[in-house]
Amino acid sequence: PHLVRALHRGYRTATPQNFSDYDSIKRDFKLEVPEYFNFARDVLDKWTDMEKAGKRPSNPAFWWINGEGKEVRWSFEELGVLSRKLANILTEVCALQRGDRVIIILPQIPEWWLANIACLRTGTVSIPGTTQLTQKDILYRLQSSKAKCIITNDAVAPAVDTIASECENLHSKLIVSPNPRDGWAHLTGLMRHASDSHTCVRTKHDETMSIFFTSGTSGSPKMTGHTHSSYGLGLSVNGRYWLDLTPSDVMWNTSDTGWAKTAWSSVFSPWTQGACVFVRHLPQFKPTSILQTLSRFPITVFCSAPTAYRMLVKNDMASYKFKSLQHCVSAGEPVNFEVIEQWRSRTGLDIYEGYGQTETVLICGTFKGMKIKPGSMGKPSPAFDVKILDKNGNVLPPGQEGDIGLRALPNRPLGLFTHYIDNPRKTASTLRGDYYITGDRGYVDEDGYFWFVSRADDIISSSGYRIGPFEVESALNEHPAVAESAVVSSPDPIRGEVVKAFIVLNPNYKSHDEDQLKKDIQEHVKKTTAPYKYPRKVEFVQELPKTISEKIKRNELKKKEWEKI
Ligand code: ATP
Ligand code: MG
Numbered sequence: 264p265h266l267v268r269a270l271h272r273g274y275r276t277a278t279p280q281n282f283s284d285y286d287s288i289k290r291d292f293k294l295e296v297p298e299y300f301n302f303a304r305d306v307l308d309k310w311t312d313m314e315k316a317g318k319r320p321s322n323p324a325f326w327w328i329n330g331e332g333k334e335v336r337w338s339f340e341e342l343g344v345l346s347r348k349l350a351n352i353l354t355e356v357c358a359l360q361r362g363d364r365v366i367i368i369l370p371q372i373p374e375w376w377l378a379n380i381a382c383l384r385t386g387t388v389s390i391p392g393t394t395q396l397t398q399k400d401i402l403y404r405l406q407s408s409k410a411k412c413i414i415t416n417d418a419v420a421p422a423v424d425t426i427a428s429e430c431e432n433l434h435s436k437l438i439v440s441p442n443p444r445d446g447w448a449h450l451t452g453l454m455r456h457a458s459d460s461h462t463c464v465r466t467k468h469d470e471t472m473s474i475f476f477t478s479g480t481s482g483s484p485k486m487t488g489h490t491h492s493s494y495g496l497g498l499s500v501n502g503r504y505w506l507d508l509t510p511s512d513v514m515w516n517t518s519d520t521g522w523a524k525t526a527w528s529s530v531f532s533p534w535t536q537g538a539c540v541f542v543r544h545l546p547q548f549k550p551t552s553i554l555q556t557l558s559r560f561p562i563t564v565f566c567s568a569p570t571a572y573r574m575l576v577k578n579d580m581a582s583y584k585f586k587s588l589q590h591c592v593s594a595g596e597p598v599n600f601e602v603i604e605q606w607r608s609r610t611g612l613d614i615y616e617g618y619g620q621t622e623t624v625l626i627c628g629t630f631k632g633m634k635i636k637p638g639s640m641g642k643p644s645p646a647f648d649v650k651i652l653d654k655n656g657n658v659l660p661p662g663q664e665g666d667i668g669l670r671a672l673p674n675r676p677l678g679l680f681t682h683y684i685d686n687p688r689k690t691a692s693t694l695r696g697d698y699y700i701t702g703d704r705g706y707v708d709e710d711g712y713f714w715f716v717s718r719a720d721d722i723i724s725s726s727g728y729r730i731g732p733f734e735v736e737s738a739l740n741e742h743p744a745v746a747e748s749a750v751v752s753s754p755d756p757i758r759g760e761v762v763k764a765f766i767v768l769n770p771n772y773k774s775h776d777e778d779q780l781k782k783d784i785q786e787h788v789k790k791t792t793a794p795y796k797y798p799r800k801v802e803f804v805q806e807l808p809k810t811i812s813e814k815i816k817r818n819e820l821k822k823k824e825w826e827k828i
Pocket of ligand 2: 477
């Protein structure tokens with residue numbers, strides 16, 4: 264409680280941090296973890312008190328639109344009332360107890376937020392999943408997580424009914440739909456009569472709060488366990504330092520409810536700061552809808568994936584004005600320099616990059632007030648000790664490429680996951696000496712800025728050179744014919760491995776002579792980056808394989824290349 268009071272004092276006086284003095288912020292940074300911590304009780308309900316005492320601007324806590332005229336605006340108090348009702352439904356109707364696991368597969372609808380808060384209040388462990396999961400995916404998730412309850416909608420319920428008999432732990436199903444369904448508890452009906460009086464459980468700070476599946480960019484998604492304090496307190500660092508949020512801000516993050524990124528930027532980071540969580544339900548990514556929303560609503564902080572920014576700048580943005588927008592951030596993949604430039608020329612705003620994983624909170628970020636080095640991920644979060652390491656766990660000096668790691672021993676830092684569920688071997692494999700190894704490669708420069716090179720698995724070694732795909736892709740993407748590209752290793756009888764580029768062409772180049780275009784593009788890369796990196800092999804494709812969260816699955820392309828021999 265002492266800590267939370269301190270945090271709230273901080274929020275009230277929250278002035279944007281000036282990161283021009285990064286070193287002193289890092290030195291003075293301290294986030295103590297209380298023995299008991301529950302985000303609903305210690306943060307959300309505190310904001311309700313502040314709201315009632317007139318100490319928070321009259322900004323909704325939650326603002327949702329569906330683009331077809333439906334709109335929901337809730338204060339912290341309303342969020343409290345509704346989530347307490349749902350908490351009572353979870354314990355009474357669904358018979359869930361503290362520690363039981365609950366899979367939530369819902370699109371970006373308000374009930375998703377209520378369900379997550381209800382899990383916090385009851386101490387049940389939430390496991391978010393995207394609505395794009397197939398029947399097979401859902402079966403895998405229900406079985407591997409041993410979830411006792413599933414909360415979903417009409418679109419997903421039939422798939423659940425088909426496989427439910429194979430999931431021995433699943434004993435309750437809650438449907439979010441205008442209509443009841445046989446064998447399912449009906450949320451809308453139950454909410455009408457549920458009591459809004461509920462006492463939030465006193466969770467220990469290190470009790471498991473949620474299990475997040477990773478994106479599955481380089482293999483099967485991993486189940487990542489986070490405690491109540493890990494995201495609940497740890498993400499205050501994102502909210503305060505990277506997103507630069509205060510209670511008068513309106514924050515919109517576009518990611519799908521199925522990913523940890525939504526917990527990051529549409530739940531914990533904004534609400535630790537008392538900011539408004541803005542949501543536009545977008546069943547499909549439509550650049551014009553995003554641009555319209557950004558120009559029509561008083562959104563001050565915007566977060567999206569690099570792929571989304573890439574698609575947005577391809578649109579004619581001149582007809583939109585972004586009057587309220589102040590701060591834009593991106594995470595999940597590297598952002599190409601070109602996109603940063605184009606975004607700035609159209610909005611007058613920079614894209615502040617953030618780097619992190621499902622397993623962590625923000626690891627590195629470009630913070631407001633700090634000099635931006637485009638293409639760099641910025642500096643380490645004040646909460647983490649981030650280093651570049653060699654294969655023996657020695658810390659490497661600036662300029663040398665190695666594995667990105669963060670100190671995890673003797674004290675595991677707040678914001679680092681506890682373990683991969685039921686996978687002690689995988690968990691143990693992430694430790695090297697005193698460091699947690701992210702699985703990403705990078706280097707740090709003389710000024711302490713970190714630069715992402717690639718995922719460790721994506722590095723290409725050709726004729727003694729080590730090549731990261733991102734640099735080559737960035738060079739390729741600058742060519743006018745290239746819409747998107749993915750660069751992977753491909754077998755070669757002489758060199759062992761060579762660089763191969765898969766390229767999606769811009770529509771107006773699709774009828775060009777492919778051989779000529781290929782040579783042209785290769786020449787362009789040789790000129791733009793060190794010549795040894797140019798793709799010796801080029802294949803034009805209609806589209807690139809991506810995860811549901813829109814990340815390029817290079818390892819799938821690479822696997823096909825190597826299977827050919
Ligand atoms: P999986 O672990 O299942 O293969 P994933 O690693 O894509 O999937 P996430 O946890 O969603 O799952 O993504 C984290 C990864 O995304 C990081 O390890 C890194 O490779 C990449 N990433 C995140 N932010 C950035 C960034 N700013 N620049 C470069 N890469 C980034
Ligand atoms: Mg990963």
